[in-house]
Amino acid sequence: MDRRRCEFRFYGELDDFLAPAQRKRSFEHAFDGTPSVKDRIESLGVPHTEVDLILVDGSPVGFDHRLAGGERVAVYPAFQSLELPGIAPLRPPLQQPRFVLDVHLGHLARYLRLLGFDTRYRNDSDDDELLALSRTEDRILLTRDVGLLRRAALVHGGFLHETDSRRQLREVLDRFRLQGRIAPLTRCARCNGLIGPATPALARGRVPGGVLREQKRFSRCHDCGQLYWPGGHLARLRARLAEIGVWF
Template sequence: MASLLHRSPQSTCEFRFYEELGDFLAPARRKRSFLHAFDGTPSVKDRIESLGVPHTEVDLILVDGEPVPFSHRLTGGERVAVYPMFERFELGEANRLRPAPLREPRFVLDVHLGRLASYLRLLGFDTLYRNDYEDDELERISRAQHRILLSRDTGLLKRSAVTHGAFLHATDPRRQLREVLDRFQLDSRVAPFTRCARCNGKVEALDMMSMAQPPDEHDPDRDHPDERDPPPGEPERRDPDPGEPERRDPRRTPPTGDPDSPPDIRDPTPPKPEKQGRNDVPANVLSGHGATLSRCGDCGQIYWPGSHLARLRQRLAEVGVSI
Protein backbone atom coordinates (compact mmCIF):
# COMPACT_ATOMS: atom_id res chain seq x y z
CA MET A 1 0.00 0.00 0.00
CA ALA A 2 2.84 2.39 0.86
CA SER A 3 4.48 1.79 -2.51
CA LEU A 4 1.21 2.56 -4.30
CA LEU A 5 0.74 5.81 -2.38
CA HIS A 6 4.25 7.01 -3.21
CA ARG A 7 4.27 5.94 -6.86
CA SER A 8 4.41 8.94 -9.21
CA PRO A 9 1.28 9.44 -11.32
CA GLN A 10 1.44 8.57 -15.02
CA SER A 11 1.68 11.24 -17.69
CA THR A 12 -0.15 11.16 -21.01
CA CYS A 13 0.53 12.36 -24.54
CA GLU A 14 -1.70 12.50 -27.59
CA PHE A 15 -0.27 10.43 -30.44
CA ARG A 16 -1.20 10.35 -34.13
CA PHE A 17 0.48 7.98 -36.62
CA TYR A 18 0.07 8.67 -40.33
CA GLU A 19 -0.30 6.55 -43.48
CA GLU A 20 1.22 3.04 -43.43
CA LEU A 21 2.51 3.45 -39.86
CA GLY A 22 -1.03 2.63 -38.80
CA ASP A 23 -0.45 -0.96 -39.95
CA PHE A 24 1.69 -1.51 -36.85
CA LEU A 25 -1.01 -0.32 -34.43
CA ALA A 26 -4.03 -2.00 -32.93
CA PRO A 27 -7.07 -1.38 -35.19
CA ALA A 28 -8.69 0.98 -32.68
CA ARG A 29 -5.68 3.35 -32.91
CA ARG A 30 -5.40 3.60 -36.70
CA LYS A 31 -6.19 6.84 -38.59
CA ARG A 32 -7.01 8.73 -35.40
CA SER A 33 -5.45 10.43 -32.40
CA PHE A 34 -5.28 8.58 -29.08
CA LEU A 35 -3.91 9.10 -25.59
CA HIS A 36 -0.89 7.14 -24.42
CA ALA A 37 0.13 6.92 -20.74
CA PHE A 38 3.72 6.51 -19.53
CA ASP A 39 5.94 6.86 -16.48
CA GLY A 40 8.85 9.25 -16.07
CA THR A 41 10.33 11.17 -19.01
CA PRO A 42 11.02 8.58 -21.73
CA SER A 43 12.42 9.37 -25.17
CA VAL A 44 9.89 9.75 -27.95
CA LYS A 45 11.61 6.83 -29.75
CA ASP A 46 10.99 4.59 -26.73
CA ARG A 47 7.27 5.42 -26.71
CA ILE A 48 6.89 5.01 -30.48
CA GLU A 49 8.45 1.55 -30.42
CA SER A 50 6.45 0.57 -27.33
CA LEU A 51 3.36 1.15 -29.47
CA GLY A 52 4.67 -1.30 -32.08
CA VAL A 53 6.31 0.95 -34.70
CA PRO A 54 10.01 0.25 -35.52
CA HIS A 55 12.22 3.33 -35.67
CA THR A 56 13.37 2.33 -39.17
CA GLU A 57 9.89 3.22 -40.47
CA VAL A 58 9.77 6.76 -39.05
CA ASP A 59 11.11 9.77 -40.96
CA LEU A 60 9.60 12.73 -39.12
CA ILE A 61 8.30 13.40 -35.60
CA LEU A 62 6.51 16.61 -34.67
CA VAL A 63 5.94 17.43 -31.01
CA ASP A 64 3.48 20.30 -30.65
CA GLY A 65 4.19 21.14 -34.29
CA GLU A 66 7.99 21.24 -34.02
CA PRO A 67 10.35 18.58 -35.47
CA VAL A 68 12.29 16.66 -32.82
CA PRO A 69 14.94 13.89 -32.80
CA PHE A 70 14.38 10.37 -31.48
CA SER A 71 16.11 11.38 -28.24
CA HIS A 72 13.54 14.08 -27.39
CA ARG A 73 12.12 13.56 -23.88
CA LEU A 74 8.39 13.55 -23.23
CA THR A 75 7.05 15.08 -20.01
CA GLY A 76 3.30 14.83 -20.58
CA GLY A 77 0.65 16.90 -22.29
CA GLU A 78 2.37 17.02 -25.70
CA ARG A 79 0.79 16.21 -29.04
CA VAL A 80 3.03 13.86 -31.03
CA ALA A 81 2.58 13.38 -34.80
CA VAL A 82 4.61 10.56 -36.40
CA TYR A 83 5.17 10.31 -40.17
CA PRO A 84 6.61 7.53 -42.37
CA MET A 85 9.15 7.77 -45.17
CA PHE A 86 8.09 10.42 -47.67
CA GLU A 87 8.24 9.53 -51.36
CA ARG A 88 6.90 12.74 -52.92
CA PHE A 89 7.63 15.39 -50.31
CA GLU A 90 11.16 16.59 -49.67
CA LEU A 91 11.96 17.22 -46.01
CA GLY A 92 14.60 19.66 -44.88
CA GLU A 93 17.80 17.89 -43.84
CA ALA A 94 17.50 19.38 -40.35
CA ASN A 95 14.16 17.63 -39.87
CA ARG A 96 15.04 14.15 -41.09
CA LEU A 97 15.42 11.36 -38.55
CA ARG A 98 16.77 8.70 -40.85
CA PRO A 99 20.51 8.55 -41.59
CA ALA A 100 21.68 9.57 -45.03
CA PRO A 101 20.86 7.00 -47.74
CA LEU A 102 23.63 4.55 -48.54
CA ARG A 103 25.62 5.51 -51.62
CA GLU A 104 25.16 2.03 -53.09
CA PRO A 105 21.98 0.19 -52.00
CA ARG A 106 22.95 -3.26 -50.74
CA PHE A 107 20.69 -5.60 -48.81
CA VAL A 108 20.64 -8.40 -46.28
CA LEU A 109 17.37 -10.30 -45.91
CA ASP A 110 15.63 -12.09 -43.07
CA VAL A 111 15.07 -15.86 -43.35
CA HIS A 112 11.49 -15.46 -44.61
CA LEU A 113 12.41 -13.58 -47.78
CA GLY A 114 14.18 -16.10 -50.00
CA ARG A 115 12.07 -15.50 -53.08
CA LEU A 116 12.50 -11.73 -52.76
CA ALA A 117 16.28 -12.27 -52.52
CA SER A 118 16.22 -14.00 -55.90
CA TYR A 119 14.20 -11.20 -57.47
CA LEU A 120 16.53 -8.50 -56.13
CA ARG A 121 19.55 -10.39 -57.44
CA LEU A 122 17.80 -10.86 -60.77
CA LEU A 123 17.54 -7.07 -61.06
CA GLY A 124 21.23 -6.66 -60.24
CA PHE A 125 21.15 -5.69 -56.55
CA ASP A 126 23.80 -6.97 -54.12
CA THR A 127 21.67 -9.12 -51.78
CA LEU A 128 22.85 -11.41 -48.97
CA TYR A 129 20.48 -14.19 -47.91
CA ARG A 130 20.72 -17.49 -46.05
CA ASN A 131 17.90 -19.43 -44.46
CA ASP A 132 19.88 -19.93 -41.24
CA TYR A 133 20.78 -16.33 -40.39
CA GLU A 134 20.17 -15.57 -36.71
CA ASP A 135 18.96 -12.14 -35.59
CA ASP A 136 22.33 -11.19 -34.09
CA GLU A 137 24.10 -12.07 -37.34
CA LEU A 138 21.61 -10.08 -39.43
CA GLU A 139 22.15 -7.07 -37.18
CA ARG A 140 25.92 -7.43 -37.36
CA ILE A 141 26.00 -7.80 -41.15
CA SER A 142 23.69 -4.84 -41.65
CA ARG A 143 25.83 -2.57 -39.49
CA ALA A 144 29.31 -3.80 -40.44
CA GLN A 145 28.70 -4.00 -44.19
CA HIS A 146 26.36 -1.00 -44.43
CA ARG A 147 23.50 -3.08 -45.79
CA ILE A 148 19.78 -2.35 -45.65
CA LEU A 149 18.08 -4.98 -43.50
CA LEU A 150 14.76 -6.14 -44.98
CA SER A 151 12.41 -8.02 -42.68
CA ARG A 152 8.83 -8.65 -41.59
CA ASP A 153 9.98 -9.01 -37.98
CA THR A 154 9.24 -5.77 -36.12
CA GLY A 155 11.30 -6.88 -33.12
CA LEU A 156 14.41 -7.20 -35.28
CA LEU A 157 13.96 -3.75 -36.80
CA LYS A 158 13.52 -2.15 -33.36
CA ARG A 159 17.11 -2.99 -32.42
CA SER A 160 18.99 0.26 -31.87
CA ALA A 161 22.03 -0.98 -33.82
CA VAL A 162 19.95 -1.27 -37.00
CA THR A 163 20.33 2.09 -38.74
CA HIS A 164 19.21 1.12 -42.26
CA GLY A 165 16.24 -1.22 -42.43
CA ALA A 166 12.74 -1.58 -43.77
CA PHE A 167 9.63 -3.51 -42.82
CA LEU A 168 7.88 -5.17 -45.77
CA HIS A 169 4.11 -4.81 -45.64
CA ALA A 170 3.39 -7.08 -48.61
CA THR A 171 3.50 -10.87 -48.37
CA ASP A 172 3.66 -11.68 -52.09
CA PRO A 173 7.33 -11.69 -53.23
CA ARG A 174 6.63 -9.68 -56.40
CA ARG A 175 4.77 -7.01 -54.44
CA GLN A 176 7.59 -7.00 -51.90
CA LEU A 177 9.95 -6.30 -54.77
CA ARG A 178 7.79 -3.38 -55.92
CA GLU A 179 7.72 -2.09 -52.35
CA VAL A 180 11.53 -2.13 -52.08
CA LEU A 181 11.99 -0.42 -55.45
CA ASP A 182 9.56 2.34 -54.48
CA ARG A 183 10.85 2.94 -50.98
CA PHE A 184 14.49 3.25 -52.00
CA GLN A 185 13.82 4.74 -55.47
CA LEU A 186 15.73 2.01 -57.28
CA ASP A 187 14.04 1.85 -60.69
CA SER A 188 16.87 3.74 -62.37
CA ARG A 189 19.44 1.34 -60.84
CA VAL A 190 17.93 -1.87 -62.19
CA ALA A 191 20.52 -3.92 -64.13
CA PRO A 192 18.82 -7.24 -65.04
CA PHE A 193 20.79 -10.49 -65.16
CA THR A 194 24.04 -9.05 -63.81
CA ARG A 195 23.94 -11.04 -60.54
CA CYS A 196 23.45 -14.72 -59.83
CA ALA A 197 20.03 -15.52 -58.37
CA ARG A 198 21.56 -18.45 -56.49
CA CYS A 199 24.67 -17.03 -54.82
CA ASN A 200 24.71 -13.25 -55.48
CA GLY A 201 27.92 -13.41 -57.52
CA LYS A 202 28.43 -11.18 -60.54
CA VAL A 203 27.31 -12.60 -63.88
CA GLU A 204 29.26 -11.79 -67.03
CA ALA A 205 29.18 -12.75 -70.68
CA LEU A 206 30.68 -16.19 -71.17
CA ASP A 207 33.93 -16.96 -72.91
CA MET A 208 32.91 -19.97 -74.98
CA MET A 209 36.37 -21.50 -74.59
CA SER A 210 35.98 -21.72 -70.79
CA MET A 211 32.67 -23.54 -70.45
CA ALA A 212 32.20 -25.08 -67.01
CA GLN A 213 28.83 -26.83 -66.86
CA PRO A 214 25.51 -27.19 -68.69
CA PRO A 215 23.53 -23.94 -68.85
CA ASP A 216 20.49 -23.14 -66.84
CA GLU A 217 17.62 -20.68 -67.09
CA HIS A 218 17.58 -17.54 -64.95
CA ASP A 219 14.18 -17.83 -63.21
CA PRO A 220 13.70 -17.09 -59.49
CA ASP A 221 10.25 -18.71 -59.50
CA ARG A 222 11.57 -21.98 -60.88
CA ASP A 223 14.63 -22.42 -58.68
CA HIS A 224 14.81 -20.09 -55.69
CA PRO A 225 16.54 -20.24 -52.30
CA ASP A 226 14.91 -22.43 -49.67
CA GLU A 227 13.04 -19.66 -47.91
CA ARG A 228 11.09 -19.83 -44.68
CA ASP A 229 7.71 -18.51 -45.89
CA PRO A 230 4.82 -20.77 -44.78
CA PRO A 231 3.62 -23.34 -47.37
CA PRO A 232 0.03 -23.23 -48.66
CA GLY A 233 -2.42 -24.19 -45.94
CA GLU A 234 -0.09 -23.24 -43.08
CA PRO A 235 -1.01 -20.09 -41.12
CA GLU A 236 1.19 -17.12 -41.97
CA ARG A 237 3.41 -15.85 -39.20
CA ARG A 238 1.75 -12.91 -37.47
CA ASP A 239 3.61 -9.94 -36.06
CA PRO A 240 2.69 -9.44 -32.38
CA ASP A 241 0.12 -6.80 -31.50
CA PRO A 242 1.31 -3.84 -29.42
CA GLY A 243 1.84 -4.97 -25.85
CA GLU A 244 2.15 -8.64 -26.83
CA PRO A 245 5.60 -10.23 -26.27
CA GLU A 246 7.68 -10.55 -29.43
CA ARG A 247 8.10 -14.09 -30.66
CA ARG A 248 10.48 -15.44 -33.25
CA ASP A 249 9.84 -18.46 -35.40
CA PRO A 250 11.33 -21.40 -33.43
CA ARG A 251 11.89 -23.47 -36.56
CA ARG A 252 15.44 -22.38 -37.11
CA THR A 253 17.06 -25.60 -38.29
CA PRO A 254 17.74 -25.37 -42.02
CA PRO A 255 17.01 -28.37 -44.24
CA THR A 256 19.96 -30.66 -44.92
CA GLY A 257 20.80 -33.08 -47.65
CA ASP A 258 18.59 -31.43 -50.27
CA PRO A 259 20.31 -31.92 -53.64
CA ASP A 260 18.12 -29.21 -55.20
CA SER A 261 19.12 -26.58 -52.65
CA PRO A 262 20.98 -23.65 -54.26
CA PRO A 263 24.76 -23.46 -53.74
CA ASP A 264 24.59 -20.52 -51.29
CA ILE A 265 22.25 -22.53 -49.04
CA ARG A 266 24.27 -25.76 -49.09
CA ASP A 267 27.58 -23.93 -48.83
CA PRO A 268 27.85 -20.12 -48.49
CA THR A 269 31.27 -20.19 -50.21
CA PRO A 270 30.97 -22.73 -53.05
CA PRO A 271 34.20 -23.63 -54.84
CA LYS A 272 34.79 -22.27 -58.30
CA PRO A 273 34.06 -24.92 -60.96
CA GLU A 274 36.72 -26.47 -63.10
CA LYS A 275 36.77 -24.94 -66.54
CA GLN A 276 35.91 -27.30 -69.35
CA GLY A 277 35.46 -27.07 -73.11
CA ARG A 278 32.61 -25.76 -75.20
CA ASN A 279 31.64 -29.33 -76.11
CA ASP A 280 29.92 -29.60 -72.72
CA VAL A 281 27.18 -27.22 -73.92
CA PRO A 282 24.26 -29.01 -75.60
CA ALA A 283 24.39 -28.43 -79.34
CA ASN A 284 20.89 -26.91 -79.55
CA VAL A 285 21.74 -24.38 -76.82
CA LEU A 286 25.10 -23.56 -78.36
CA SER A 287 23.58 -22.96 -81.78
CA GLY A 288 20.59 -20.98 -80.51
CA HIS A 289 22.06 -19.04 -77.58
CA GLY A 290 25.82 -19.24 -77.90
CA ALA A 291 26.15 -15.48 -78.21
CA THR A 292 24.01 -14.77 -75.12
CA LEU A 293 25.36 -17.25 -72.57
CA SER A 294 26.62 -15.83 -69.28
CA ARG A 295 28.15 -17.31 -66.14
CA CYS A 296 28.41 -16.45 -62.47
CA GLY A 297 32.01 -15.78 -61.53
CA ASP A 298 31.50 -17.23 -58.02
CA CYS A 299 29.46 -20.44 -58.29
CA GLY A 300 29.91 -21.08 -62.02
CA GLN A 301 26.19 -21.26 -62.81
CA ILE A 302 25.52 -20.64 -66.52
CA TYR A 303 22.49 -18.68 -67.68
CA TRP A 304 20.79 -18.27 -71.02
CA PRO A 305 17.53 -16.62 -72.23
CA GLY A 306 15.25 -19.65 -72.26
CA SER A 307 11.57 -19.98 -73.01
CA HIS A 308 10.75 -18.88 -69.46
CA LEU A 309 11.86 -15.30 -70.09
CA ALA A 310 8.57 -14.11 -71.60
CA ARG A 311 6.61 -15.52 -68.64
CA LEU A 312 9.02 -13.95 -66.16
CA ARG A 313 8.71 -10.57 -67.84
CA GLN A 314 4.94 -10.83 -67.75
CA ARG A 315 4.89 -11.70 -64.04
CA LEU A 316 7.13 -8.77 -63.17
CA ALA A 317 5.27 -6.40 -65.48
CA GLU A 318 2.15 -7.03 -63.38
CA VAL A 319 3.86 -5.11 -60.56
CA GLY A 320 5.42 -2.48 -62.80
CA VAL A 321 8.89 -3.99 -63.18
CA SER A 322 10.42 -4.15 -66.66
CA ILE A 323 13.41 -6.33 -67.55
Protein backbone atom coordinates (compact mmCIF):
# COMPACT_ATOMS: atom_id res chain seq x y z
CA MET A 1 0.00 0.00 0.00
CA ASP A 2 1.33 3.44 -0.95
CA ARG A 3 2.29 5.70 1.90
CA ARG A 4 0.77 9.16 2.22
CA ARG A 5 2.94 12.17 1.47
CA CYS A 6 3.03 15.89 2.17
CA GLU A 7 5.47 18.73 1.59
CA PHE A 8 7.35 20.33 4.49
CA ARG A 9 9.34 23.57 4.70
CA PHE A 10 11.06 24.70 7.89
CA TYR A 11 12.35 28.22 8.46
CA GLY A 12 15.02 30.06 10.44
CA GLU A 13 16.94 28.25 13.14
CA LEU A 14 14.64 25.22 12.87
CA ASP A 15 16.95 24.13 10.04
CA ASP A 16 19.57 23.34 12.69
CA PHE A 17 17.56 20.29 13.76
CA LEU A 18 17.06 18.85 10.27
CA ALA A 19 19.16 16.53 8.16
CA PRO A 20 21.43 18.59 5.86
CA ALA A 21 19.48 17.61 2.73
CA GLN A 22 16.27 19.04 4.23
CA ARG A 23 17.56 22.50 5.16
CA LYS A 24 16.52 25.73 3.41
CA ARG A 25 14.25 23.92 0.99
CA SER A 26 10.90 22.21 0.64
CA PHE A 27 10.99 18.44 0.79
CA GLU A 28 8.57 15.54 0.55
CA HIS A 29 7.76 13.55 3.68
CA ALA A 30 6.05 10.13 3.69
CA PHE A 31 3.94 8.78 6.54
CA ASP A 32 1.26 6.22 7.42
CA GLY A 33 -2.23 6.85 8.76
CA THR A 34 -3.37 10.32 9.81
CA PRO A 35 -0.79 11.50 12.37
CA SER A 36 -0.81 14.87 14.09
CA VAL A 37 1.37 17.54 12.56
CA LYS A 38 3.24 17.70 15.87
CA ASP A 39 4.11 14.02 15.56
CA ARG A 40 5.54 14.53 12.07
CA ILE A 41 7.47 17.67 13.01
CA GLU A 42 9.19 15.87 15.89
CA SER A 43 9.83 12.78 13.74
CA LEU A 44 11.93 15.04 11.53
CA GLY A 45 14.04 16.11 14.53
CA VAL A 46 12.46 19.45 15.52
CA PRO A 47 11.29 19.72 19.17
CA HIS A 48 7.78 21.11 19.52
CA THR A 49 8.99 23.75 21.98
CA GLU A 50 10.90 25.47 19.16
CA VAL A 51 7.84 25.93 16.93
CA ASP A 52 5.64 29.04 17.18
CA LEU A 53 3.60 28.87 13.97
CA ILE A 54 2.42 26.09 11.66
CA LEU A 55 0.68 26.76 8.36
CA VAL A 56 -1.04 23.94 6.48
CA ASP A 57 -1.95 25.00 2.95
CA GLY A 58 -1.55 28.59 4.11
CA SER A 59 -3.82 28.39 7.17
CA PRO A 60 -2.59 28.34 10.81
CA VAL A 61 -3.21 25.09 12.69
CA GLY A 62 -2.51 23.67 16.13
CA PHE A 63 -0.22 20.82 17.08
CA ASP A 64 -3.16 18.38 17.03
CA HIS A 65 -4.06 19.02 13.38
CA ARG A 66 -4.23 15.71 11.49
CA LEU A 67 -2.45 15.19 8.18
CA ALA A 68 -4.20 13.23 5.44
CA GLY A 69 -1.67 13.57 2.62
CA GLY A 70 -1.14 16.13 -0.11
CA GLU A 71 -0.73 19.13 2.23
CA ARG A 72 1.96 21.80 2.16
CA VAL A 73 3.23 22.43 5.70
CA ALA A 74 5.28 25.50 6.65
CA VAL A 75 6.84 25.53 10.13
CA TYR A 76 8.23 28.68 11.77
CA PRO A 77 10.31 29.36 14.92
CA ALA A 78 9.65 32.10 17.47
CA PHE A 79 9.33 35.54 15.93
CA GLN A 80 11.41 38.17 17.73
CA SER A 81 9.90 41.28 16.16
CA LEU A 82 6.78 40.21 14.28
CA GLU A 83 3.31 40.24 15.81
CA LEU A 84 0.68 37.93 14.33
CA PRO A 85 -2.74 39.32 15.34
CA GLY A 86 -5.69 36.98 15.05
CA ILE A 87 -3.59 33.80 15.16
CA ALA A 88 -4.03 31.65 18.25
CA PRO A 89 -0.74 30.69 19.94
CA LEU A 90 0.33 27.05 19.89
CA ARG A 91 0.72 27.06 23.67
CA PRO A 92 -0.80 29.14 26.48
CA PRO A 93 1.18 32.35 27.07
CA LEU A 94 3.05 32.86 30.33
CA GLN A 95 2.29 35.93 32.43
CA GLN A 96 5.85 36.20 33.73
CA PRO A 97 9.05 34.77 32.23
CA ARG A 98 10.40 32.30 34.77
CA PHE A 99 12.99 29.64 34.05
CA VAL A 100 14.32 26.26 35.07
CA LEU A 101 17.71 25.21 33.68
CA ASP A 102 19.28 21.82 33.19
CA VAL A 103 22.40 20.75 35.05
CA HIS A 104 24.84 21.97 32.38
CA LEU A 105 23.76 25.61 32.49
CA GLY A 106 25.03 26.85 35.84
CA HIS A 107 26.82 29.90 34.43
CA LEU A 108 23.72 30.95 32.49
CA ALA A 109 21.59 30.53 35.63
CA ARG A 110 23.90 32.92 37.49
CA TYR A 111 23.67 35.54 34.72
CA LEU A 112 19.87 35.31 34.57
CA ARG A 113 19.58 35.69 38.33
CA LEU A 114 21.96 38.67 38.37
CA LEU A 115 19.67 40.36 35.84
CA GLY A 116 16.66 39.73 38.07
CA PHE A 117 15.01 36.73 36.40
CA ASP A 118 13.42 34.02 38.54
CA THR A 119 15.63 31.03 37.68
CA ARG A 120 15.52 27.57 39.28
CA TYR A 121 18.75 25.60 38.98
CA ARG A 122 20.48 22.71 40.72
CA ASN A 123 23.49 20.80 39.48
CA ASP A 124 21.94 17.46 40.41
CA SER A 125 18.40 17.73 38.97
CA ASP A 126 17.28 14.85 36.76
CA ASP A 127 15.04 15.17 33.70
CA ASP A 128 11.85 14.25 35.54
CA GLU A 129 12.48 16.92 38.20
CA LEU A 130 13.11 19.55 35.53
CA LEU A 131 9.93 18.61 33.69
CA ALA A 132 7.88 18.70 36.90
CA LEU A 133 9.20 22.15 37.84
CA SER A 134 8.46 23.46 34.37
CA ARG A 135 4.87 22.22 34.49
CA THR A 136 3.90 22.92 38.10
CA GLU A 137 5.52 26.36 38.29
CA ASP A 138 4.92 27.48 34.67
CA ARG A 139 8.62 27.78 33.96
CA ILE A 140 10.44 27.78 30.63
CA LEU A 141 12.83 24.84 30.54
CA LEU A 142 16.15 25.86 28.96
CA THR A 143 18.47 23.12 27.72
CA ARG A 144 20.69 21.90 24.92
CA ASP A 145 19.18 18.41 25.26
CA VAL A 146 16.89 17.94 22.24
CA GLY A 147 15.47 14.73 23.68
CA LEU A 148 14.31 16.54 26.81
CA LEU A 149 12.49 19.14 24.72
CA ARG A 150 10.64 16.39 22.87
CA ARG A 151 8.99 15.14 26.04
CA ALA A 152 5.25 15.23 25.33
CA ALA A 153 4.37 16.68 28.74
CA LEU A 154 6.62 19.73 28.27
CA VAL A 155 4.73 22.89 27.34
CA HIS A 156 7.29 25.72 27.60
CA GLY A 157 10.90 25.15 26.67
CA GLY A 158 13.79 26.57 24.73
CA PHE A 159 16.78 25.05 22.98
CA LEU A 160 20.05 26.96 23.35
CA HIS A 161 21.97 27.04 20.09
CA GLU A 162 24.97 28.80 21.65
CA THR A 163 27.51 27.07 23.89
CA ASP A 164 29.13 30.12 25.53
CA SER A 165 27.17 31.23 28.61
CA ARG A 166 27.18 34.93 27.73
CA ARG A 167 25.99 34.25 24.20
CA GLN A 168 23.34 31.96 25.67
CA LEU A 169 22.18 34.87 27.81
CA ARG A 170 21.91 37.10 24.74
CA GLU A 171 19.97 34.32 22.99
CA VAL A 172 17.48 34.01 25.86
CA LEU A 173 17.01 37.78 26.15
CA ASP A 174 16.28 38.04 22.44
CA ARG A 175 14.05 35.00 22.07
CA PHE A 176 11.80 35.83 25.02
CA ARG A 177 11.99 39.62 24.58
CA LEU A 178 13.37 40.24 28.04
CA GLN A 179 15.50 43.35 27.55
CA GLY A 180 12.83 45.63 29.03
CA ARG A 181 12.30 43.32 32.02
CA ILE A 182 15.86 43.39 33.32
CA ALA A 183 16.00 44.26 37.05
CA PRO A 184 19.69 43.87 37.90
CA LEU A 185 20.92 42.79 41.31
CA THR A 186 17.45 42.04 42.70
CA ARG A 187 17.96 38.26 42.96
CA CYS A 188 20.64 36.21 44.64
CA ALA A 189 23.06 34.65 42.18
CA ARG A 190 23.62 31.78 44.62
CA CYS A 191 20.07 30.70 45.54
CA ASN A 192 17.61 32.78 43.45
CA GLY A 193 16.14 34.51 46.53
CA LEU A 194 15.12 38.15 46.49
CA ILE A 195 17.67 40.73 47.61
CA GLY A 196 16.92 43.72 49.86
CA PRO A 197 18.91 46.50 51.58
CA ALA A 198 21.15 45.66 54.54
CA THR A 199 22.87 47.93 57.05
CA PRO A 200 26.64 48.11 57.61
CA ALA A 201 25.95 46.93 61.16
CA LEU A 202 24.51 43.71 59.77
CA ALA A 203 27.60 43.24 57.62
CA ARG A 204 30.02 43.74 60.52
CA GLY A 205 31.90 40.53 61.22
CA ARG A 206 30.64 38.94 58.00
CA VAL A 207 32.73 40.84 55.45
CA PRO A 208 36.44 41.76 55.38
CA GLY A 209 37.32 44.82 57.45
CA GLY A 210 38.52 46.74 54.41
CA VAL A 211 35.16 46.28 52.71
CA LEU A 212 33.33 47.56 55.78
CA ARG A 213 35.52 50.68 55.87
CA GLU A 214 35.13 51.43 52.16
CA GLN A 215 31.50 50.50 51.55
CA LYS A 216 28.35 52.02 52.99
CA ARG A 217 25.78 50.23 50.85
CA PHE A 218 25.03 46.55 51.35
CA SER A 219 22.33 44.15 50.21
CA ARG A 220 21.30 40.79 51.63
CA CYS A 221 19.46 37.78 50.25
CA HIS A 222 16.25 37.20 52.20
CA ASP A 223 16.57 33.43 51.74
CA CYS A 224 20.20 32.40 52.20
CA GLY A 225 21.61 35.54 53.84
CA GLN A 226 24.31 36.12 51.25
CA LEU A 227 25.67 39.69 51.45
CA TYR A 228 26.39 41.87 48.42
CA TRP A 229 28.08 45.23 47.98
CA PRO A 230 29.25 47.33 45.01
CA GLY A 231 32.88 46.79 44.12
CA GLY A 232 35.29 45.73 41.42
CA HIS A 233 33.31 42.55 40.72
CA LEU A 234 30.30 44.65 39.67
CA ALA A 235 32.39 46.69 37.23
CA ARG A 236 33.82 43.48 35.74
CA LEU A 237 30.34 41.99 35.38
CA ARG A 238 29.08 45.11 33.61
CA ALA A 239 32.05 45.05 31.25
CA ARG A 240 31.54 41.37 30.39
CA LEU A 241 27.84 41.82 29.67
CA ALA A 242 28.40 45.03 27.70
CA GLU A 243 30.37 42.90 25.24
CA ILE A 244 27.11 41.16 24.26
CA GLY A 245 25.03 44.34 24.28
CA VAL A 246 23.59 44.14 27.80
CA TRP A 247 23.95 47.29 29.89
CA PHE A 248 22.74 48.11 33.40
